[in-house]
Amino acid sequence: MMALDLSQNKHADVSYDEKERLFDEVKADDRWQHVLYGCYECGICVAACPSARFYDFSPRVIAQAVAREDVDLIYTLMSDSIWDCSQCFSCDRCPRQNSPGQIITIMREVAVKNGLQTAKEALEGYGRIIYKIMSTGSQVSPDMLQPDAFPDWGTHVYEIAENLEEWRKALPPETLHTTETGWKVDQKTIIELYLIWHMTGVMDLIEGVDEGLFMILVDVMEERLEEAGYDDITFD
């Protein structure tokens, strides 16, 4: 296992001011006041953490770094460790009511929003999932069960892929006869979802982290939004 380099020099090419700006953005999040109250160094969060067992990862280090406002270390963690977190929130067991998992949620958002190169790398290979959820409203769909996508799930994936159409029709709930989405979704529902992505700045965020994916999503959404009568989707 590669040891995580926590030395301050690892990201010496990034100015202290820039690292501080990113941390200020983390602290400005509305949730910040409810996720960090201090740290006993008791390690309960580490003992409960699944990622700590398999990666060089520690929720305690995260909590300590942000509590000490160690800007260099925070940047190092934001560039690597945060993507190992399982987001299970087992660390919410903290006797001080800290939530290292929530701290990481905020740090990840800031990393993505600012288009950090390491965030782009962490999301490599994940783009098709973002496309699926943003364009259809389903995170996963039946037609994703293909052997080349899940080789470690065994031979039954071949069987599902071969029989997909008929097996979906052999489901009693009529809403489940779909293959490209988890269930049948109304056109107006999808339009409302697209409007939410636009109104809340999520499209801007995608543009910053994956421009190619952004352009594909715009293509797909524009056509359907225009059909629904939304020629101009500019919002305040």
Place this chain on the structure above:
Amino acid sequence: MIHLPVVKAADRKFEANPDNAPTEDLREELFQLEKEGELEVIRVPDNYIELPTKYGRMKKIPVEKTWHHKSCGQCGHIPGYSTSIFWLNRQFGLDYYDPTDQTSCTAWNYYASATSNPEAQAAVAIRNFAAAHEVGYFPLIHCGTSFGHYKEVRHALIHQHDLRRKVKKIMERLGKKLVIPEEIVHYSEWVLAMKDRIAERQEVDMSHITATVHPACHYHKLIEEDAIYDSEIYGAQRTAIVTGTLQALGINVGDYSTWFDCCGFGFRHILVSRDFSRSFSVQRKIEVMKEEVDPDIVVTHDTGCVTTLDQSQFAGRAHDKKVGLPVMSDSQVAALAMGAHPYKVLQLHWHNTDNKPFLRKLGLDIDKQWAEFQAEVDLIKAGKKEFMTWEDADK
């Protein structure tokens, strides 16, 4: 591997007291905000059952008029999970709604990639709640992550005026109201509330079955005070969800030392770093269950947990790990107990780990039942039938 003694939770008791809850009762705040014209509360329909939560507050679980907030992972990859929930509702003749005006909560992606933000997440949640309210039904959440996430969204909307204002504006643009349910209810709470009625109609004896239960992280770790606890189950040291249902069906539930551990899902890991999910699931959950309990089945109540615990065992077998435990949801086990077809209703052919020994132990003629399902598929393939109906499923 270090072997630690298993401390039996049932040997200790947790005294529930609402005054000791770490947070105020959100429902009171919701009704206060409604009085102030900030939002509208979706009331739990009249026909409900009350269950105790961690600190003793009673939670209303609607019996019917439920709007089924489906799970993308359940519907997409393990569709017998949702089908079993619907089948149970139909067996009791309950009024329920299976909507098409519903999106996923999108929280799986949020926890995996952070390519969203609190405003978007809250707006997606409220859009779905509003869709339920518009047709006069109450949201029943199928996915554990949706459930945990919606609890957090409700908490944030109650406490953050600025977020409330932004989401209200978005809803106005969509022609919808800012509506929040009085309770956020997970389907497994409904199953638990219905356990006695399910047991009354049990057709398949399960008294010789031993199970292990995996409680889903986002069910009991996010807003823990809103999860169901029972002093008679584990001394209220941990959630009663799933365990209470299985015990009502006569199943022996075995305790194991890593019950608090997650399943290994990891949100982004199950999709792009599955080596972690596989290793954790097999080594920290399945192998420990085998060594300490050796159950016939693992039962859980969430999309990601069924998927990870079930699918990860294939690779574990290649490494000579102690695997081979079938994994099902509580809804599937409850339906099976009431005589549901293992393939037409439970749709167990979508699962991975071999469940035939378990089904045979229950005395089911699964070769005949598979042939019955296959006959339906053949009719669909031949164009003689468009799809299998609920009536076909009960033949």
